[in-house]
Amino acid sequence: MPAKPPTGADAKPGLHESSAAVTPPHRLADSLRLAAAVVAEVIGGHNLNQALAARWARRNGPVGAARAAVMDLAYSTLRAYGRGDFLLARLMQRPLQSAEVRALLLLALARLEARPADAHVTVDQAVEAAANMAGGRFKGLVNGVLRSFLRQGEDLKATAARDEVARWQHPAWWLARLQADHPECWQDIAAIGNGHPPMALRVNRRRVAPADYLARLEAAGILADLRGEAGVLLAKPLPVERLPGFFDGLASVQDLGAQQAAPLLEVRDGMRVLDACAAPGGKTAHLLELADLDLTALDADAMRMERVRDNLARLELTARLAVADCRALDAWWDGRPFDRILADVPCSASGVVRRHPDIKWLRRDADIAAFAAQQAQILEALWRVLAPNGKLLYATCSVFWEENGGQVADFAARHPGCRRLPFADGDLERHLLPLTEHDGFFYALLQKCA
Numbered sequence: 001m002p003a004k005p006p007t008g009a010d011a012k013p014g015l016h017e018s019s020a021a022v023t024p025p026h027r028l029a030d031s032l033r034l035a036a037a038v039v040a041e042v043i044g045g046h047n048l049n050q051a052l053a054a055r056w057a058r059r060n061g062p063v064g065a066a067r068a069a070v071m072d073l074a075y076s077t078l079r080a081y082g083r084g085d086f087l088l089a090r091l092m093q094r095p096l097q098s099a100e101v102r103a104l105l106l107l108a109l110a111r112l113e114a115r116p117a118d119a120h121v122t123v124d125q126a127v128e129a130a131a132n133m134a135g136g137r138f139k140g141l142v143n144g145v146l147r148s149f150l151r152q153g154e155d156l157k158a159t160a161a162r163d164e165v166a167r168w169q170h171p172a173w174w175l176a177r178l179q180a181d182h183p184e185c186w187q188d189i190a191a192i193g194n195g196h197p198p199m200a201l202r203v204n205r206r207r208v209a210p211a212d213y214l215a216r217l218e219a220a221g222i223l224a225d226l227r228g229e230a231g232v233l234l235a236k237p238l239p240v241e242r243l244p245g246f247f248d249g250l251a252s253v254q255d256l257g258a259q260q261a262a263p264l265l266e267v268r269d270g271m272r273v274l275d276a277c278a279a280p281g282g283k284t285a286h287l288l289e290l291a292d293l294d295l296t297a298l299d300a301d302a303m304r305m306e307r308v309r310d311n312l313a314r315l316e317l318t319a320r321l322a323v324a325d326c327r328a329l330d331a332w333w334d335g336r337p338f339d340r341i342l343a344d345v346p347c348s349a350s351g352v353v354r355r356h357p358d359i360k361w362l363r364r365d366a367d368i369a370a371f372a373a374q375q376a377q378i379l380e381a382l383w384r385v386l387a388p389n390g391k392l393l394y395a396t397c398s399v400f401w402e403e404n405g406g407q408v409a410d411f412a413a414r415h416p417g418c419r420r421l422p423f424a425d426g427d428l429e430r431h432l433l434p435l436t437e438h439d440g441f442f443y444a445l446l447q448k449c450a
Helices: 025-043 048-057 064-079 081-091 099-114 116-131 139-161 164-168 172-181 186-193 210-219 258-264 282-290 302-315 358-362 365-385 405-414
Strands: 200-203 224-227 231-234 251-253 272-275 294-299 320-323 338-344 386-396 418-421 430-432 441-448
Touching: 025 048, 025 064, 025 099, 025 116, 025 358, 048 064, 064 081, 064 099, 064 358, 081 099, 081 139, 081 164, 081 358, 099 116, 099 139, 116 139, 139 164, 164 172, 164 186, 172 186, 172 365, 200 210, 200 282, 210 224, 210 231, 251 282, 258 282, 258 338, 258 386, 258 430, 258 441, 272 282, 282 294, 282 302, 282 338, 294 302, 302 320, 338 365, 365 386, 365 405, 386 405, 405 418, 405 441
Parallel strands: 272 294, 272 338, 294 320, 338 386
Antiparallel strands: 200 231, 200 251, 224 231, 386 441, 418 441, 430 441
């Protein structure tokens, strides 16, 4: 794929597919055709969320269950792209002229592996979808390739198991970084990155006690468990429209790992606080739920700042919002220092890749150094606006050392007045590697000595 990655802001957790979208056979062909157009765009270098949004905006676009089915197909196929690309290269003698038909084959191969009992339906509906693509001239080819896979499946799977990219469904450079940074558990990180993400909520304790909100969920027939001080882990993802009191501000969707950020800053009433890279606003809102703060929320993306505004309005919270690059101090800073700063910096988003499977294939190894350089610039700028004895929480949703421990160590070495504060467990860094219940995050708390 071309090197056209989404930005770090785009990579923050957000939209993800239904984990249980089931397409009736008579509609599968349409879902495959629409998903193929989306996957082809991503393979061509476009952000997945943007490709989906453009598809939804078109006249007569899918809605409801049909939309969920398209998302499920696209996400599942992109998670397994490394494997699908490997298999397709061995099933075809020459590259396809049509990007959408190639994407259709990738979709069908992923579905054949995920649902072998539905092989007949998958092949039949993929062929039907091909009849309505590229003038129908690839209909026979699609039928032939998929039936060849069914005949050669076991041999092909054995061959794929010996190829790292096909087996772990991540680019080779990504796997090399995981092996270097996490030699004891890199396979676990890769495997988690290929799965479906969990859905967690953060209860707005200004409005309702977590135990009471859990009771509301149970009354609505929604299975969930309490996690931490304000977290609720749902047994399975579901639309926010089904969440009791969601639009009244009783809860927000936020990963359990992301919920750890705001409490680490230990904010108190009256503090002057900065959320330097705020969109989409989950951590901004969490800080305001914890204390009455004089809070400024910044983000360089005006459209994403609207999401911050919307989230705060739903929760009936107030902050000073500004569209600005936090590094450009003259554009937004009034000269008064901050007691607390949250620096949730743009990063590779390698810790949330199961929510954004396009990232694996749009990123390039050189992008990590570019992110690290940007992160260093942000830290330098924010250090200037931090008050003496103030605290700055450095946060990423990355699992790569260069963006995490390496970045913080380099910054501390350049600044003798920087004290690295230990967390409750005594560690100077908090690595949350991706697990079934939460995504991957990194936190380090820095204090500016007076």
